[in-house]
Amino acid sequence: MKLEALQIAIAGAGIGGLSLGAMLARRGARVVIYDQMAAPQPVGSGFVLQPTGAAVLDEMGLLDQVRARGAVINRMHGKLAGKGIGEPGKTVLEVGYRDGEHGIAIQRVALFDLLLDAAVSAGVSFQTASKVTGFAEGKRAAIVLEGGVATAAADLVVDAMGASSPAGHDATKELGYGALWATVPWPENGPFHANELEQRYERASRMAGVLPVGTARDGAAPMATFFWSLRNRDVDAWRKAGREAWIDEVRAMWPEAAHFAEIAEPVHARYRHHTRRPIAGHGVIRIGDAWHATSPQLGQGANMALLDATSLTLALERSGSVDEAFALHLRQRRMHIRLYQTLSQVLTPFYQSDSRVLPMMRDVMIGPTTRLPMVRYVVSRLVTGDFLDPVGRLGIGRE
Numbered sequence: 001m002k003l004e005a006l007q008i009a010i011a012g013a014g015i016g017g018l019s020l021g022a023m024l025a026r027r028g029a030r031v032v033i034y035d036q037m038a039a040p041q042p043v044g045s046g047f048v049l050q051p052t053g054a055a056v057l058d059e060m061g062l063l064d065q066v067r068a069r070g071a072v073i074n075r076m077h078g079k080l081a082g083k084g085i086g087e088p089g090k091t092v093l094e095v096g097y098r099d100g101e102h103g104i105a106i107q108r109v110a111l112f113d114l115l116l117d118a119a120v121s122a123g124v125s126f127q128t129a130s131k132v133t134g135f136a137e138g139k140r141a142a143i144v145l146e147g148g149v150a151t152a153a154a155d156l157v158v159d160a161m162g163a164s165s166p167a168g169h170d171a172t173k174e175l176g177y178g179a180l181w182a183t184v185p186w187p188e189n190g191p192f193h194a195n196e197l198e199q200r201y202e203r204a205s206r207m208a209g210v211l212p213v214g215t216a217r218d219g220a221a222p223m224a225t226f227f228w229s230l231r232n233r234d235v236d237a238w239r240k241a242g243r244e245a246w247i248d249e250v251r252a253m254w255p256e257a258a259h260f261a262e263i264a265e266p267v268h269a270r271y272r273h274h275t276r277r278p279i280a281g282h283g284v285i286r287i288g289d290a291w292h293a294t295s296p297q298l299g300q301g302a303n304m305a306l307l308d309a310t311s312l313t314l315a316l317e318r319s320g321s322v323d324e325a326f327a328l329h330l331r332q333r334r335m336h337i338r339l340y341q342t343l344s345q346v347l348t349p350f351y352q353s354d355s356r357v358l359p360m361m362r363d364v365m366i367g368p369t370t371r372l373p374m375v376r377y378v379v380s381r382l383v384t385g386d387f388l389d390p391v392g393r394l395g396i397g398r399e
Ligand SMILES: Cc1cc2nc3c(=O)[nH]c(=O)nc-3n(C[C@H](O)[C@H](O)[C@H](O)COP(=O)(O)OP(=O)(O)OC[C@H]3O[C@@H](n4cnc5c(N)ncnc54)[C@H](O)[C@@H]3O)c2cc1C
Pocket: 011, 012, 013, 014, 015, 016, 017, 034, 035, 036, 037, 041, 044, 046, 047, 048, 049, 130, 131, 132, 133, 160, 161, 162, 163, 164, 165, 166, 181, 269, 270, 287, 288, 289, 290, 296, 298, 299, 300, 301, 302, 303, 304, 305
């Protein structure tokens, strides 16, 4: 299909919306992105781009800049902090990458700035302070804004509003546990490894992690993401107890990380798990977390949003109509998404839940078995996101 002829409206200027907008506008489509924010801005701390997400960014010509800002990650390592089967310090998670592969941990703001620049230079227009409430169907679809105003009709409307997209919102899918997240200065010469995501666990009710995430922009100081698992219903009690109580808790569980609790300005993130229908109406499609949200336990969400954006772009380019493109896009993405949604649902309670049995199984089995070569290979493929070869299915090159 000739993309120059297409008028496209995207709701949501997050990872999926910005990358999709940039890719389509570069191919000549007229793209408008609507976002509720007064100015486009990132929400959250940092995350790991896996080889799948890196392949998309390479295709967009952004990988060198991503590498320059991010931190190479070649190991994910979790130990017991106490209250588990085994002595504190016992390894219960050991994940490496296959030869030649690695993750890139990056601050959300750094990736956001690169994607926003790419979208602006490709000619995407932005409508900010535009809260979307739904979509209007007709011969050509449109976005409906707060107050009931419909935007100009488009050939394609995309819901990229993330996990809490108001279109098809279902309040029952919120998970019981979320986490406090903070971006903190990376302690040079400190006790943490520059190329590792490190975690500590007590049963599944407590978990903390430290991830080096590189610099936000050229010349800025390197930072780390610190996260602390917290039940949603305990957030008020945590606030009331005050910072000193939190520092004591962190020190008791992971003394080396107590300094982060002293300086952090944490934000509590809630997690959702859902798989919505990808087609939201005639000419309206969901991508990223609006389609499939999970807890960040498997660390795939940002990578999945990038893959969705590439898949939809290529499907539009390779098809004769928007309907054909939707069908091709779903063939390219559906199985991969189903697999990871299921795995995330099964594995999350081993790390974040009130269960006593699941963390015991984790402590007894997961650590030792992830050192076996075959299991190591499978776990590594799982974490890099490339089970079912989502990049190869799109026919784009690997890093
Ligand atoms: C704490 C946390 C840690 C994470 N860690 C990782 C990780 O390590 N690795 C990984 O791959 N993924 C991780 N994820 C998941 C990842 O952030 C998401 O999967 C990814 O951001 C989804 O991209 P998206 O474009 O679908 O949505 P988002 O990036 O969430 O963007 C949604 C956009 O829509 C806008 N919007 C929302 N509602 C409206 C509305 N009503 N009207 C207009 N605009 C609206 C928002 O302002 C935002 O700009 C994490 C998520 C969280 C919360």
